[in-house]
Amino acid sequence: MKSKISILFLMVVVIATSCLTPDGPLLEVQNPHNQPVLGKSFVVERSTVDSLLKGEWTDNSAIKVTDQRERLLISQLDDVDGDGQWDELVFQANFNQDELLQLSFEVVDESTLGEMTHLTNVRFARKESPDQEVSDEARLKSTDSPTISAIYQMEGPAWENDVVGFRNYYDARNGMDIFGKRTSEMVLDKAGINDQNYHELDEWGMDILKVGNSLGAGAIAIGIGDEIYRVGPAEAAGFHLISEGPVRSVFDLTFNGVPAGDRTYDVVHRISIYAGDHFYRSQVWVEDLQGDEMLYTGIVDMHELPVFEETYEGVKIFGTYGNQGFNEEILGLGVLIPDDQFLHYKAAPESGEGVIETHLTALQLTENAPSEYAFAAGWELQDAGFTNDFYFKEVLKKSAIKLNNENWSMTIL
Known part of the structure; x- marks a missing residue:
């Protein structure tokens, strides 16, 4: 594992072209392994997310992440540096062997996205x-x-x-x-x-x-x-x-x-x-x-x-x-x-x-x-x-x- 790549955090993002696809910008991710990978998590910096967003961001916005088959991926926005503004988007996807996913990031009203089930929890009381x-x-x-x-x-x-x-x-x-x-x-x-x-x-x-x-x-x-x-x-x-x-x-x-x-x-x-x-x-x-x-x-x-x-x-x-x-x-x-x-x-x-x-x-x-x-x-x-x-x-x-x-x-x- 190269030290420049964190096992915990950010992925390498490559800009393939400045042109937009017919459906707008997409993020393409491929499973590099010859076996399924279930529950692979990705963390993407806000600067990259901003270049992918469809729609205008407001204070009541959320981001809907879907794949090419319109499947909704679980995701969240995190304020890691504590400045009151989110700076990382985290999402999780399942991959079949060698599978390629094309992901769409759409700005939606927070109320329309609904509440995702929390699959993690911290308790200190x-x-x-x-x-x-x-x-x-x-x-x-x-x-x-x-x-x-x-x-x-x-x-x-x-x-x-x-x-x-x-x-x-x-x-x-x-x-x-x-x-x-x-x-x-x-x-x-x-x-x-x-x-x-x-x-x-x-x-x-x-x-x-x-x-x-x-x-x-x-x-x-x-x-x-x-x-x-x-x-x-x-x-x-x-x-x-x-x-x-x-x-x-x-x-x-x-x-x-x-x-x-x-x-x-x-x-x-x-x-x-x-x-x-x-x-x-x-x-x-x-x-x-x-x-x-x-x-x-x-x-x-x-x-x-x-x-x-x-x-x-x-x-x-x-x-x-x-x-x-x-x-x-x-x-x-x-x-x-x-x-x-x-x-x-x-x-x-x-x-x-x-x-x-x-x-x-x-x-x-x-x-x-x-x-x-x-x-x-x-x-x-x-x-x-x-x-x-x-x-x-x-x-x-x-x-x-x-x-x-x-x-x-x-x-x-």
Whole structure:
């Protein structure tokens, strides 16, 4: 995977001609793979969208995205930079093998488009009634579940799509956990309140991971030499919701003054989840780098399961598979990293201070550029196919195809 292509963000757009087709400008996208790709998400900058629009934009406008067969694609407009104006259009499409789609972007009145079903969700709320949602609130500096679980629903922000959910311990642990889901509905708004216990199997699912002092399901740390420093303790840390919609949800976890030996760093961890994915995506920026640092993420290792490794479609895949769910059910876990950002793998100590019991993967850190990875989970009670390790590994490969934009191009007709 070329570093100039983000696994999370923008595609290359080629202007094929300045002429308009009879139906106006179209965006042509072709599946470069000899297999179907379902739920492929695309992010297009506003400057490109403006050149494709049919109709005049007003304050009450929305954009209708359709293909050449008039099928409506799910989409949303996101204000990523927080200036009050949308700057990215996000849409999702399904492709048959080698299929070519020609997409139309039409300005319509927001009321005529109707409300699209939200297939992603972020929930960060207080535990006590009226369960008020919070934002831009300081992260706790405690390190235990009883303290934070009395304040926040699910101990901190949680995010989900129609397949899987995750949560973050909003204290100095900064751990990452997983919700296994048995429904495609958005359910985390009601988890952990009104006597609901997400550590026990409910109709919708449950918390399925034991994290301890590991990096759990993709938490982060800074490495300097042989030392590893968890990103969690900080002078100040916070949460900021960027977007929540039918295609994706995005938010930032921010950390100012993260101690690492005799140094401190400012860190932004941007998390996004897209409809239909078995994974969430991460971008991590670290400021004040001196050049000898690396970023660590990883997979909890409490069950002594072997780690497998593969490179597929420009993505380095590390995973474990076996009876490692909360109730010993089958659970597959995986980290996916752009191959050109991956540095090395190593196992954390089994005990001691700091980060332990983790399959650690190291990524390059670059000033003013994000390190990127995704964390995937496959739970047997969500999909019986995950009782087969081959099936889980194939899901990871399909996830790599979704993440790697290198061979996808867009052409304006």
